[in-house]
Amino acid sequence: MNPVRLTGRAAIGLTRTTGRVAIFAARGLGRVWQHPAELARQVMQIGWLSLPVVGLTALFTGAALALQIHSGGQRFQAGDVVPAIVAIGMARELGPVLGGLMVAARVASAIAAELGTMRVTDQIDALVTLSTDPMGWLVSPRLWAALLCVPVLVGVGDVIGIMGGWLIGVNALGFNSAVYLSNSWAYLESWDVVSGLLKGAVFGLIVALSGCWFGMTAAGGAAGVGRATTNAVVAASVGILAANFALTGLFF
């Protein structure tokens, strides 16, 4: 086939899908507060239950970051920058990105599997026949819960990551505890933290949107649900990394 035609078709397909996903997101977000009990349940599922995995990821990342910066920094006599770099690195970049990726692995797959199973077993059609809008009952609470919870997870992850660096700094690298903490906060600006939380909100939306979109459009039985789950995690992960690049360019 003519390569120009092929490229054109791909571009039209991509534009069409992007438009559909955007309309889907707008419809989901527009139905806020229709089912507050379901929103509360999703806050528990997406936010509270992700806390251990995000916390552990942040702890080990902060600790490893401290070791790396100390080791690398010593090459040019800059080992003292460990507290500041760990704090800035966690708040701006590693907290939101790694937190977002961990939530993507846990939440996007769970949402896609649950909604995909509901789709292929007629449960979503059953909702319609019971005069209940699936977008309001299933999609909206998940989108809003992720949008609200992931920034909180990122904030908690930032603190735990900095504490991970502090643990290594004080116990393995010979830093004074008070000096380490003081240096952590001294070079950290409020925009470092706020920009990370804003990234978290965008990443949360990407995660839930991927899960909901692939789940709601699943077809073809168990294999279809499997495909939806894989696609949701891949799309969410790539989406987070791409959005992180765009947001970093925009913010800094």
Place this chain on the structure above:
Amino acid sequence: MLAVRGICKAYGAKQVLDGVDLDLAQGESLVVIGGSGTGKSVLLRCILGLETPDAGSILWQGRPLAENRAAFMDRFGMLFQNAALFDSLPVWRNVAFRLLRTMPKAQARAVAIEKLARVGLGPEVAELYPAELSGGMRKRAGLARAIAADPKVIFFDEPTTGLDPIRAAAINALIRGIVDETGATGITITHDMSSVRSVADRVALLDRGRVRWQGGVAEMDAAQDDYLADFIAGRARPMARGPGA
């Protein structure tokens, strides 16, 4: 009460429904039969608003259903082929799903337990989750949900699929009993002839997207239609000629 006029529906080049006409009276039990892929479920989905027909219209109480859908949606119940109970909710919440919008929780729960009793399930089932039920119990719970809001029209999609003959007979008896008791109009989609004989007042045979034959159950056996005769007898037909050739 419910009329289907010239419904057409195609998926790509495949014409699934090609001008279906049906009429249903209040309190009547119509069974739509036909081989796999003849458009039975698509017809049902069009009536329920889950699919949009390419052409034709559906009338409810003399008015186009499209203009009257909200009222219709509150007056029908549906039993899905695999019951389609919500996995995340206990059985009583599944049954009371629609009621919980208009009733206090305690009252909705009481109605749900009453409906569960009507389909032969005890109150001990109420707090179980669908995954804890057998296939037959799930069908019964789905039936309880379908009748929970005292609907005027009840749809049954392949109600006996996957059940052993004894459980299938019990479900058929329940469907017939509910239609008779409530005076609701029943539409059953099936290819199970024992269901047809147990449930139907009238039978419509769908073939190649059209109603090929319709009439009373008593007339069915005497009908001069070779495809219907083969369908009733369960005789194989040459695949190359197509189901209704």
